[in-house]
Amino acid sequence: MTGARIYRRTQLAWPTIVPLLFVGGVIVPVFVVNALIVPMWIVSGALLISLLLFSTLTVTVTSDGVEAAFGLGLIRKRLMAGDIESFMPVRNRWVHGWGIHWFPGGVVWNASGFSAVEFKMASGRLVRIGTAEPDALTRAVGEAVGRSPGSHEPLDGRGLMTRHVVGIAAGALALVFAGWTMYEGFQPPAVAVGDTQFTVTNGLYRNTVPYDTIRTVTIESELPRVGLKTNGFAARNTLRGSFRVDKWGPSRLYVNLDTPPFVVVQAGDSHLAVNFSDPAQTRKLYADIRTHMSRSGR
Numbered sequence: 001m002t003g004a005r006i007y008r009r010t011q012l013a014w015p016t017i018v019p020l021l022f023v024g025g026v027i028v029p030v031f032v033v034n035a036l037i038v039p040m041w042i043v044s045g046a047l048l049i050s051l052l053l054f055s056t057l058t059v060t061v062t063s064d065g066v067e068a069a070f071g072l073g074l075i076r077k078r079l080m081a082g083d084i085e086s087f088m089p090v091r092n093r094w095v096h097g098w099g100i101h102w103f104p105g106g107v108v109w110n111a112s113g114f115s116a117v118e119f120k121m122a123s124g125r126l127v128r129i130g131t132a133e134p135d136a137l138t139r140a141v142g143e144a145v146g147r148s149p150g151s152h153e154p155l156d157g158r159g160l161m162t163r164h165v166v167g168i169a170a171g172a173l174a175l176v177f178a179g180w181t182m183y184e185g186f187q188p189p190a191v192a193v194g195d196t197q198f199t200v201t202n203g204l205y206r207n208t209v210p211y212d213t214i215r216t217v218t219i220e221s222e223l224p225r226v227g228l229k230t231n232g233f234a235a236r237n238t239l240r241g242s243f244r245v246d247k248w249g250p251s252r253l254y255v256n257l258d259t260p261p262f263v264v265v266q267a268g269d270s271h272l273a274v275n276f277s278d279p280a281q282t283r284k285l286y287a288d289i290r291t292h293m294s295r296s297g298r
Helices: 015-031 039-053 136-146 158-185 279-295
Strands: 004-011 056-064 064-070 073-079 084-091 100-102 106-110 115-121 127-131 190-193 197-202 205-210 214-221 226-235 236-243 248-256 264-265 270-276
Touching: 004 136, 015 039, 039 264, 056 136, 064 136, 073 127, 084 136, 115 136, 136 197, 158 226, 190 279, 197 248, 197 279, 205 236, 205 264, 214 279, 264 279
Parallel strands: 106 127, 248 270
Antiparallel strands: 004 056, 056 064, 064 073, 084 115, 100 106, 115 127, 190 197, 197 205, 214 264, 226 236, 236 248, 264 270
16 A cells, blocks of 8 residues: 555464464474474475464555555455445454454454454445554544544354354364374284284274285395385384385385384285384284194195
């Protein structure tokens, strides 16, 4: 806006900054410890871009109107003075949220806190801009448009409260599920050796191998090169789930590559490899499988 500046205030978006820093502080060290360099840079870059775009909200009032701009100013909202029909200070409810939220009939731009000024535009749309200085912003807008605050039916987000609650619950469940998946991925596989079959389980991944389907079972000091993960968990040397393996093709792995040996089972045309951090436990598993295979006539 090119008109004479009447008011300008920048507000920190704490509801955005704190979660982003928390997520970065939790996830990035995990990537560093497990030498996941590419994911670390991708996540770090995404968090940095988010901070640059949404860490502040600057509200400027000039003789031309009102402008709200997040972060670097690439994301902004301009209200021309001639299009403002009425305006008044309001109080946000939690359901209005922080950031940019669209509601039936209007939109909210808010960095933090609950104070705001709401504008009714000539189009009938409502625009609510958060501010730590609602009275000062209201006076500045009055000076820009040449009239006092008016009144109109304010934006009401109560009808969307259920949707917000569902969204928050879904987000919380997604975070819990992601955390559980990562935790389970680092746990050792659980192997149950029975009379007719053995079963390997880790988190979401499970394989049951009947002895009468096994072509070979060996104990190996190393595995062929592991390629693309097709459906599994991979964190540096910890692999769980489905992978493509050189010479084997699609395979199921429950291994830590840095703690050989590995029990390798070929059942039909597929391969399964499993080991433990304790080599003695891996060798015992191999012996148990061979013993049960012998008893079953294999």
